[in-house]
Amino acid sequence: MKRNLAYVLTIMLVAVASCSFTNKSFDNDDKDKLLLDLITYVLEKGHYEPKEIDDDFSVSVFEDFIDVLDPTKRYFLATDIADFEQYKFQIDDQIKNTDITFFNLVYERLMQRMGDAKEIYKEVLKKPFDYSENEIISIKYEDEPFASNRQELMERWRKQLKYATLGTYDSKIAHAEKPADEAISDDHDHSAHSPEEAEIESRESTEATLDEFFDFVDDLERKDWFVQYINTIVDEFDPHTFYFAPDDKEKFDMNMSGKFEGIGARLQKKPEGAKIVEIISGGPVWRDQRLEVGDEIIKVGQNGEEPINIVGMRLDDAIKLIKGPQGTVVDLTVRKVDGSLEEISLTRDVVELEESYAKSANIIRGDEKFGIINLPKFYVDFEDYNERNAATDVAKEVERLKEEGVEGLILDLRDNGGGSLKTVVEMAGLFIKDGPIVQVRSGNKQKEVYDDKDERIQWDGPLVILVNELSASASEILAAAMQDYKRAIVIGSKQTFGKGTVQNVIPLDNIVRSNEHGDLGAIKLTTQKFYRINGGSTQLEGVKSDVVVPDKYSYIDLGERDQANPLKWDKITPADYEIWDGYLDYEQTVAKSKKRMESNPQIKLIEENAKWLKSEQDETEISLNYNTYKEEKEKDKEQSNYFKSLMDYDSKLTFKSLKYEQELFAQDSVLREKRDRWHKSLAKDVYVEEAVNVLEDLKMNNLKNLKLASSVKN
DSSP states (O other): OHHHHHHHHHHHHHHHHTSOSTTSOOOTTOHHHHHHHHHHHHHHHHSSSOOOOSHHHHHHHHHHHHHHHOTTOOSOBHHHHHHHGGGTTTHHHHHHTTOOHHHHHHHHHHHHHHHHHHHHHHHHTTSOOOTTSOOEEEOOGGGSOOBSSHHHHHHHHHHHHHHHHHHHHHHHHHHHHSOHHHHHHOSSOOOOOSHHHHHHHHHHHHHHHHHHHHHHHHTOOHHHHHHHHHHHHHHTTOTTOEEEOHHHHHHHHHHHTTOOEESSEEEEEETTEEEEEEEOTTSHHHHHOSOOTTOEEEEEEETTSOOEEOTTSOHHHHHHHHOOOTTOEEEEEEEOTTSOEEEEEEEOEEOOGGGGSOEEEEEEETTEEEEEEEOSOBOBOSSOTTTOBHHHHHHHHHHHHHHTTOSOEEEEOTTOOOBOHHHHHHHHTTTSSSEEEEEEEETTOOEEEEEEOOOOOSOOSOEEEEEOTTOOTHHHHHHHHHHHTTOSEEEESSSOOOOOEEEEEEEGGGTOSSOOSOOOOEEEEEEEEEEOTTSBBOTTTOOOOSEEOOOTTTTSOOSGGGSSSOOOOOBOOOOOOOOOOOOSSHHHHHHHHHHHHHHOHHHHHHHHHHHHHHHHHHOOEEEOOHHHHHHHHHHHHHHHHHHGGGGGOOOOOEEEOOHHHHHHHTTOHHHHHHHHHHHHHHHTOHHHHHHHHHHHHHHHHHHHHHHHHHHHHO
């Protein structure tokens, strides 16, 4: 796999480098035009599925760039948009001619409107908010028109600031209503003793937050905004192609090497804040356990200081506020998946790499013993593959579980965002004799099949794979291969994430000759696409579970299909493979599992919770009346508490560490604590319980198979 990617990349670089950019008549200081020319050329020659840069492309860039800069429509006026629209169908021509007139106009107007906004919010916050009024605010900003004049814009700011202040007002009132002993123990100093004082202090707090935000924005340079324009163009090709400015490239390299410093979460920009789309194993968020995928960060504070509202802020800028040196504290105001607001303080840290490695446990039910292997990602050391990788680690855990006498195996790929493709091929080979694992197609549409050529089978017993909506990329390849072979039964979400593409990072300095503009950064480019051995792509559709089990994300938009401009699903010719013949009653086992899940009361409660979460997220109109706000907040809290009973579930399964790990506990109390926490979580996991049920059924089928084979011999 490594050889093939290197070959594809080399061919692409040669093709790109064959065009000399030094012949362009750029001014010495005009780095922007050089970047635009370079990146669009690389996209055209190297992207798996280059887009036609035409009028339709121009319209998309126009709309998306405006949305990126002003998602809540609090800066630009309708007259500004009318001025910009003269270029709506010309951006494609400007890109081809390395003309940045559209960007310059929008950037200059944005700076002007941000200056106006400073005056507006100061003016709005001079007047008290009347929380007894019955008025609402819509947070479905995409449906709102741009304000037609300054007065209309000021009214929009008034409602937005009243909304932003309402939560602070409520917390100060609630603090004032607490008994004295509780109030003293509160971490934050809310000194308000009346609604009037709370209202004044809340406005002052909001003003201080906005002052900090605009100070932060003032520090941004023109080049920072131009990078945003470049990435708006790049994003039209697909959601995983991205331009890294020089500083961002360094951060990306650190992340690829596994050195995460911050809170340990991947974020996605939303108009309502920064949405958590992935939690990195071993990081502060993962260890803290209060944040989850789907939560939205709306305010960020530093070590007890007044938080800054990041609603409407560029994602890169929000991340700069959230990240920070190891050991420092960040205070996050979060809108939970269930709609409730919560303040969570985290100590920034470096992600513990050990927690991203494979780990296993024994599962005891009566006199039966099964094994579970949890794999958070398909890790590898690209400099030295033999150093440590997911495939060899899983192989070790399989061998250890076999030595302890397990009768069935669960491979847990939930929340696994993928990683090295080579490790997938090797790992799949642990469970089959030999044969194809995945097909890969490059931009030239030629396909290559990756096979397991090792005829050894390390585990030939019953196998279940657990997935969810956050199982992506390499996880989907493994689950798909085992499903196509009918080697494992896949239990989990209706479908996995749906990322079926491969990216390569190309430093732009490697392409341009006679560069006088310094470091040009790099582009992460989609160059290939995955396909199952049955010919279907994992793109968009992911892997559909054999046994579909609802979870809290069942009705929430997650996955590749929720990204901007994803590549389409398609199929190619299937590879040549033979279905595994080790199970006698594969379909019957699946049918029995489905029947159990349909009547399981815990599953019904999870389904109810998922529907409620969806209804909460679909609520786009919020009351600015304090009494109504309090009533809704109490209802949400009551409903949230009702669903917390999900955590009281007991599968009656016992989980134990393997012998080698138990021997380490005497010297490593931290490891013991981590494993205890993991085992407690597994004991409450209805999906693991059902996986054990399936293993029992498959085990029985294997015994029947052995008896049949024995009777044939006799």
